[in-house]
Amino acid sequence: MQPNLRIEIAHTDKLNPDLLATILALCSRAYEEDLESLFATFADTTHVLGFLGEALASHAMWVTRWLQPGDAPLLRTAYVEMVATEPHQQGRGFATAVLRRLADAISEYDLGALCPAKPRLYAKLGWVFWRGPLFIRSGERLTPTPEERIMILRLPQTPSLDLDQPLSAEWREGELW
Numbered sequence: 001m002q003p004n005l006r007i008e009i010a011h012t013d014k015l016n017p018d019l020l021a022t023i024l025a026l027c028s029r030a031y032e033e034d035l036e037s038l039f040a041t042f043a044d045t046t047h048v049l050g051f052l053g054e055a056l057a058s059h060a061m062w063v064t065r066w067l068q069p070g071d072a073p074l075l076r077t078a079y080v081e082m083v084a085t086e087p088h089q090q091g092r093g094f095a096t097a098v099l100r101r102l103a104d105a106i107s108e109y110d111l112g113a114l115c116p117a118k119p120r121l122y123a124k125l126g127w128v129f130w131r132g133p134l135f136i137r138s139g140e141r142l143t144p145t146p147e148e149r150i151m152i153l154r155l156p157q158t159p160s161l162d163l164d165q166p167l168s169a170e171w172r173e174g175e176l177w
Contacts (some may be wrong), residue, residue, distance in 0.1 A: 005058070005094055006051045007101045015047065022056050023047065023082075030084035031117075041174030042081065048102045050085075050094050058085040058094035060102050065172075067113060068137070070165040075158075078106035079169075080114035083121075099125055103153060112153030113169075115177045119151065127151040128163065135168040136176045142168055148177045 012020070028035045042063055050058035065079040080102065085095045103125065106112055116122050119129070130150045135142040150167065169177065 004052055005097050008049045009105055010047055012045045026056055027082045027084040038174050048098050050098045057089045058098045060098050066170050068168045075110035077111045077113050078109040107155055110157045116151050122151050127153045130163055130167050132164045133166045136171050137168045138171040
């Protein structure tokens with residue numbers, strides 16, 4: 001962990017409105033787009049917050065999703081979203097520190113997953129690409145999502161996986177993956 005970076009984990013319902021606004025602003029700056037409408041679609045999130053002094057410098061969050069490899073049972077998955085660092089703080093290892101803490105925090109899940117903007121960041125931390133086709137489940141229907149790429153993180157509870165088989169996630173509002 002970076003010596004000056006203080007990392008805290010908190011569920012959304014424990015965060016005050018000012019801090020939630022700060023998180024949204026940081027993520028919007030880092031992604032160079034207004035993310036307010038996307039943030040509104042996230043439910044039941046847990047945040048990993050990296051502070052320099054009292055200033056939020058880096059962030060990641062996860063939501064619980066249910067991924068299904070092939071016809072295997074559903075896997076309770078910590079689906080990681082909004083990994084972001086203040087633009088002027090990038091390159092200092094803060095996102096790496098936040099992601100390492102996140103990996104420890106999600107160890108009771110069956111799997112970690114995300115749709116990467118910067119695959120190298122995740123690959124150096126043990127995340128690997130799912131190679132098989134991806135689908136979104138809606139009722140009994142599977143919709144292919146060939147334009148998407150997903151990375152997974154094996155956790156202590158992760159069963160043996162064939163990364164070449166199909167992988168599906170439940171439909172959700174906002175971004176499907």
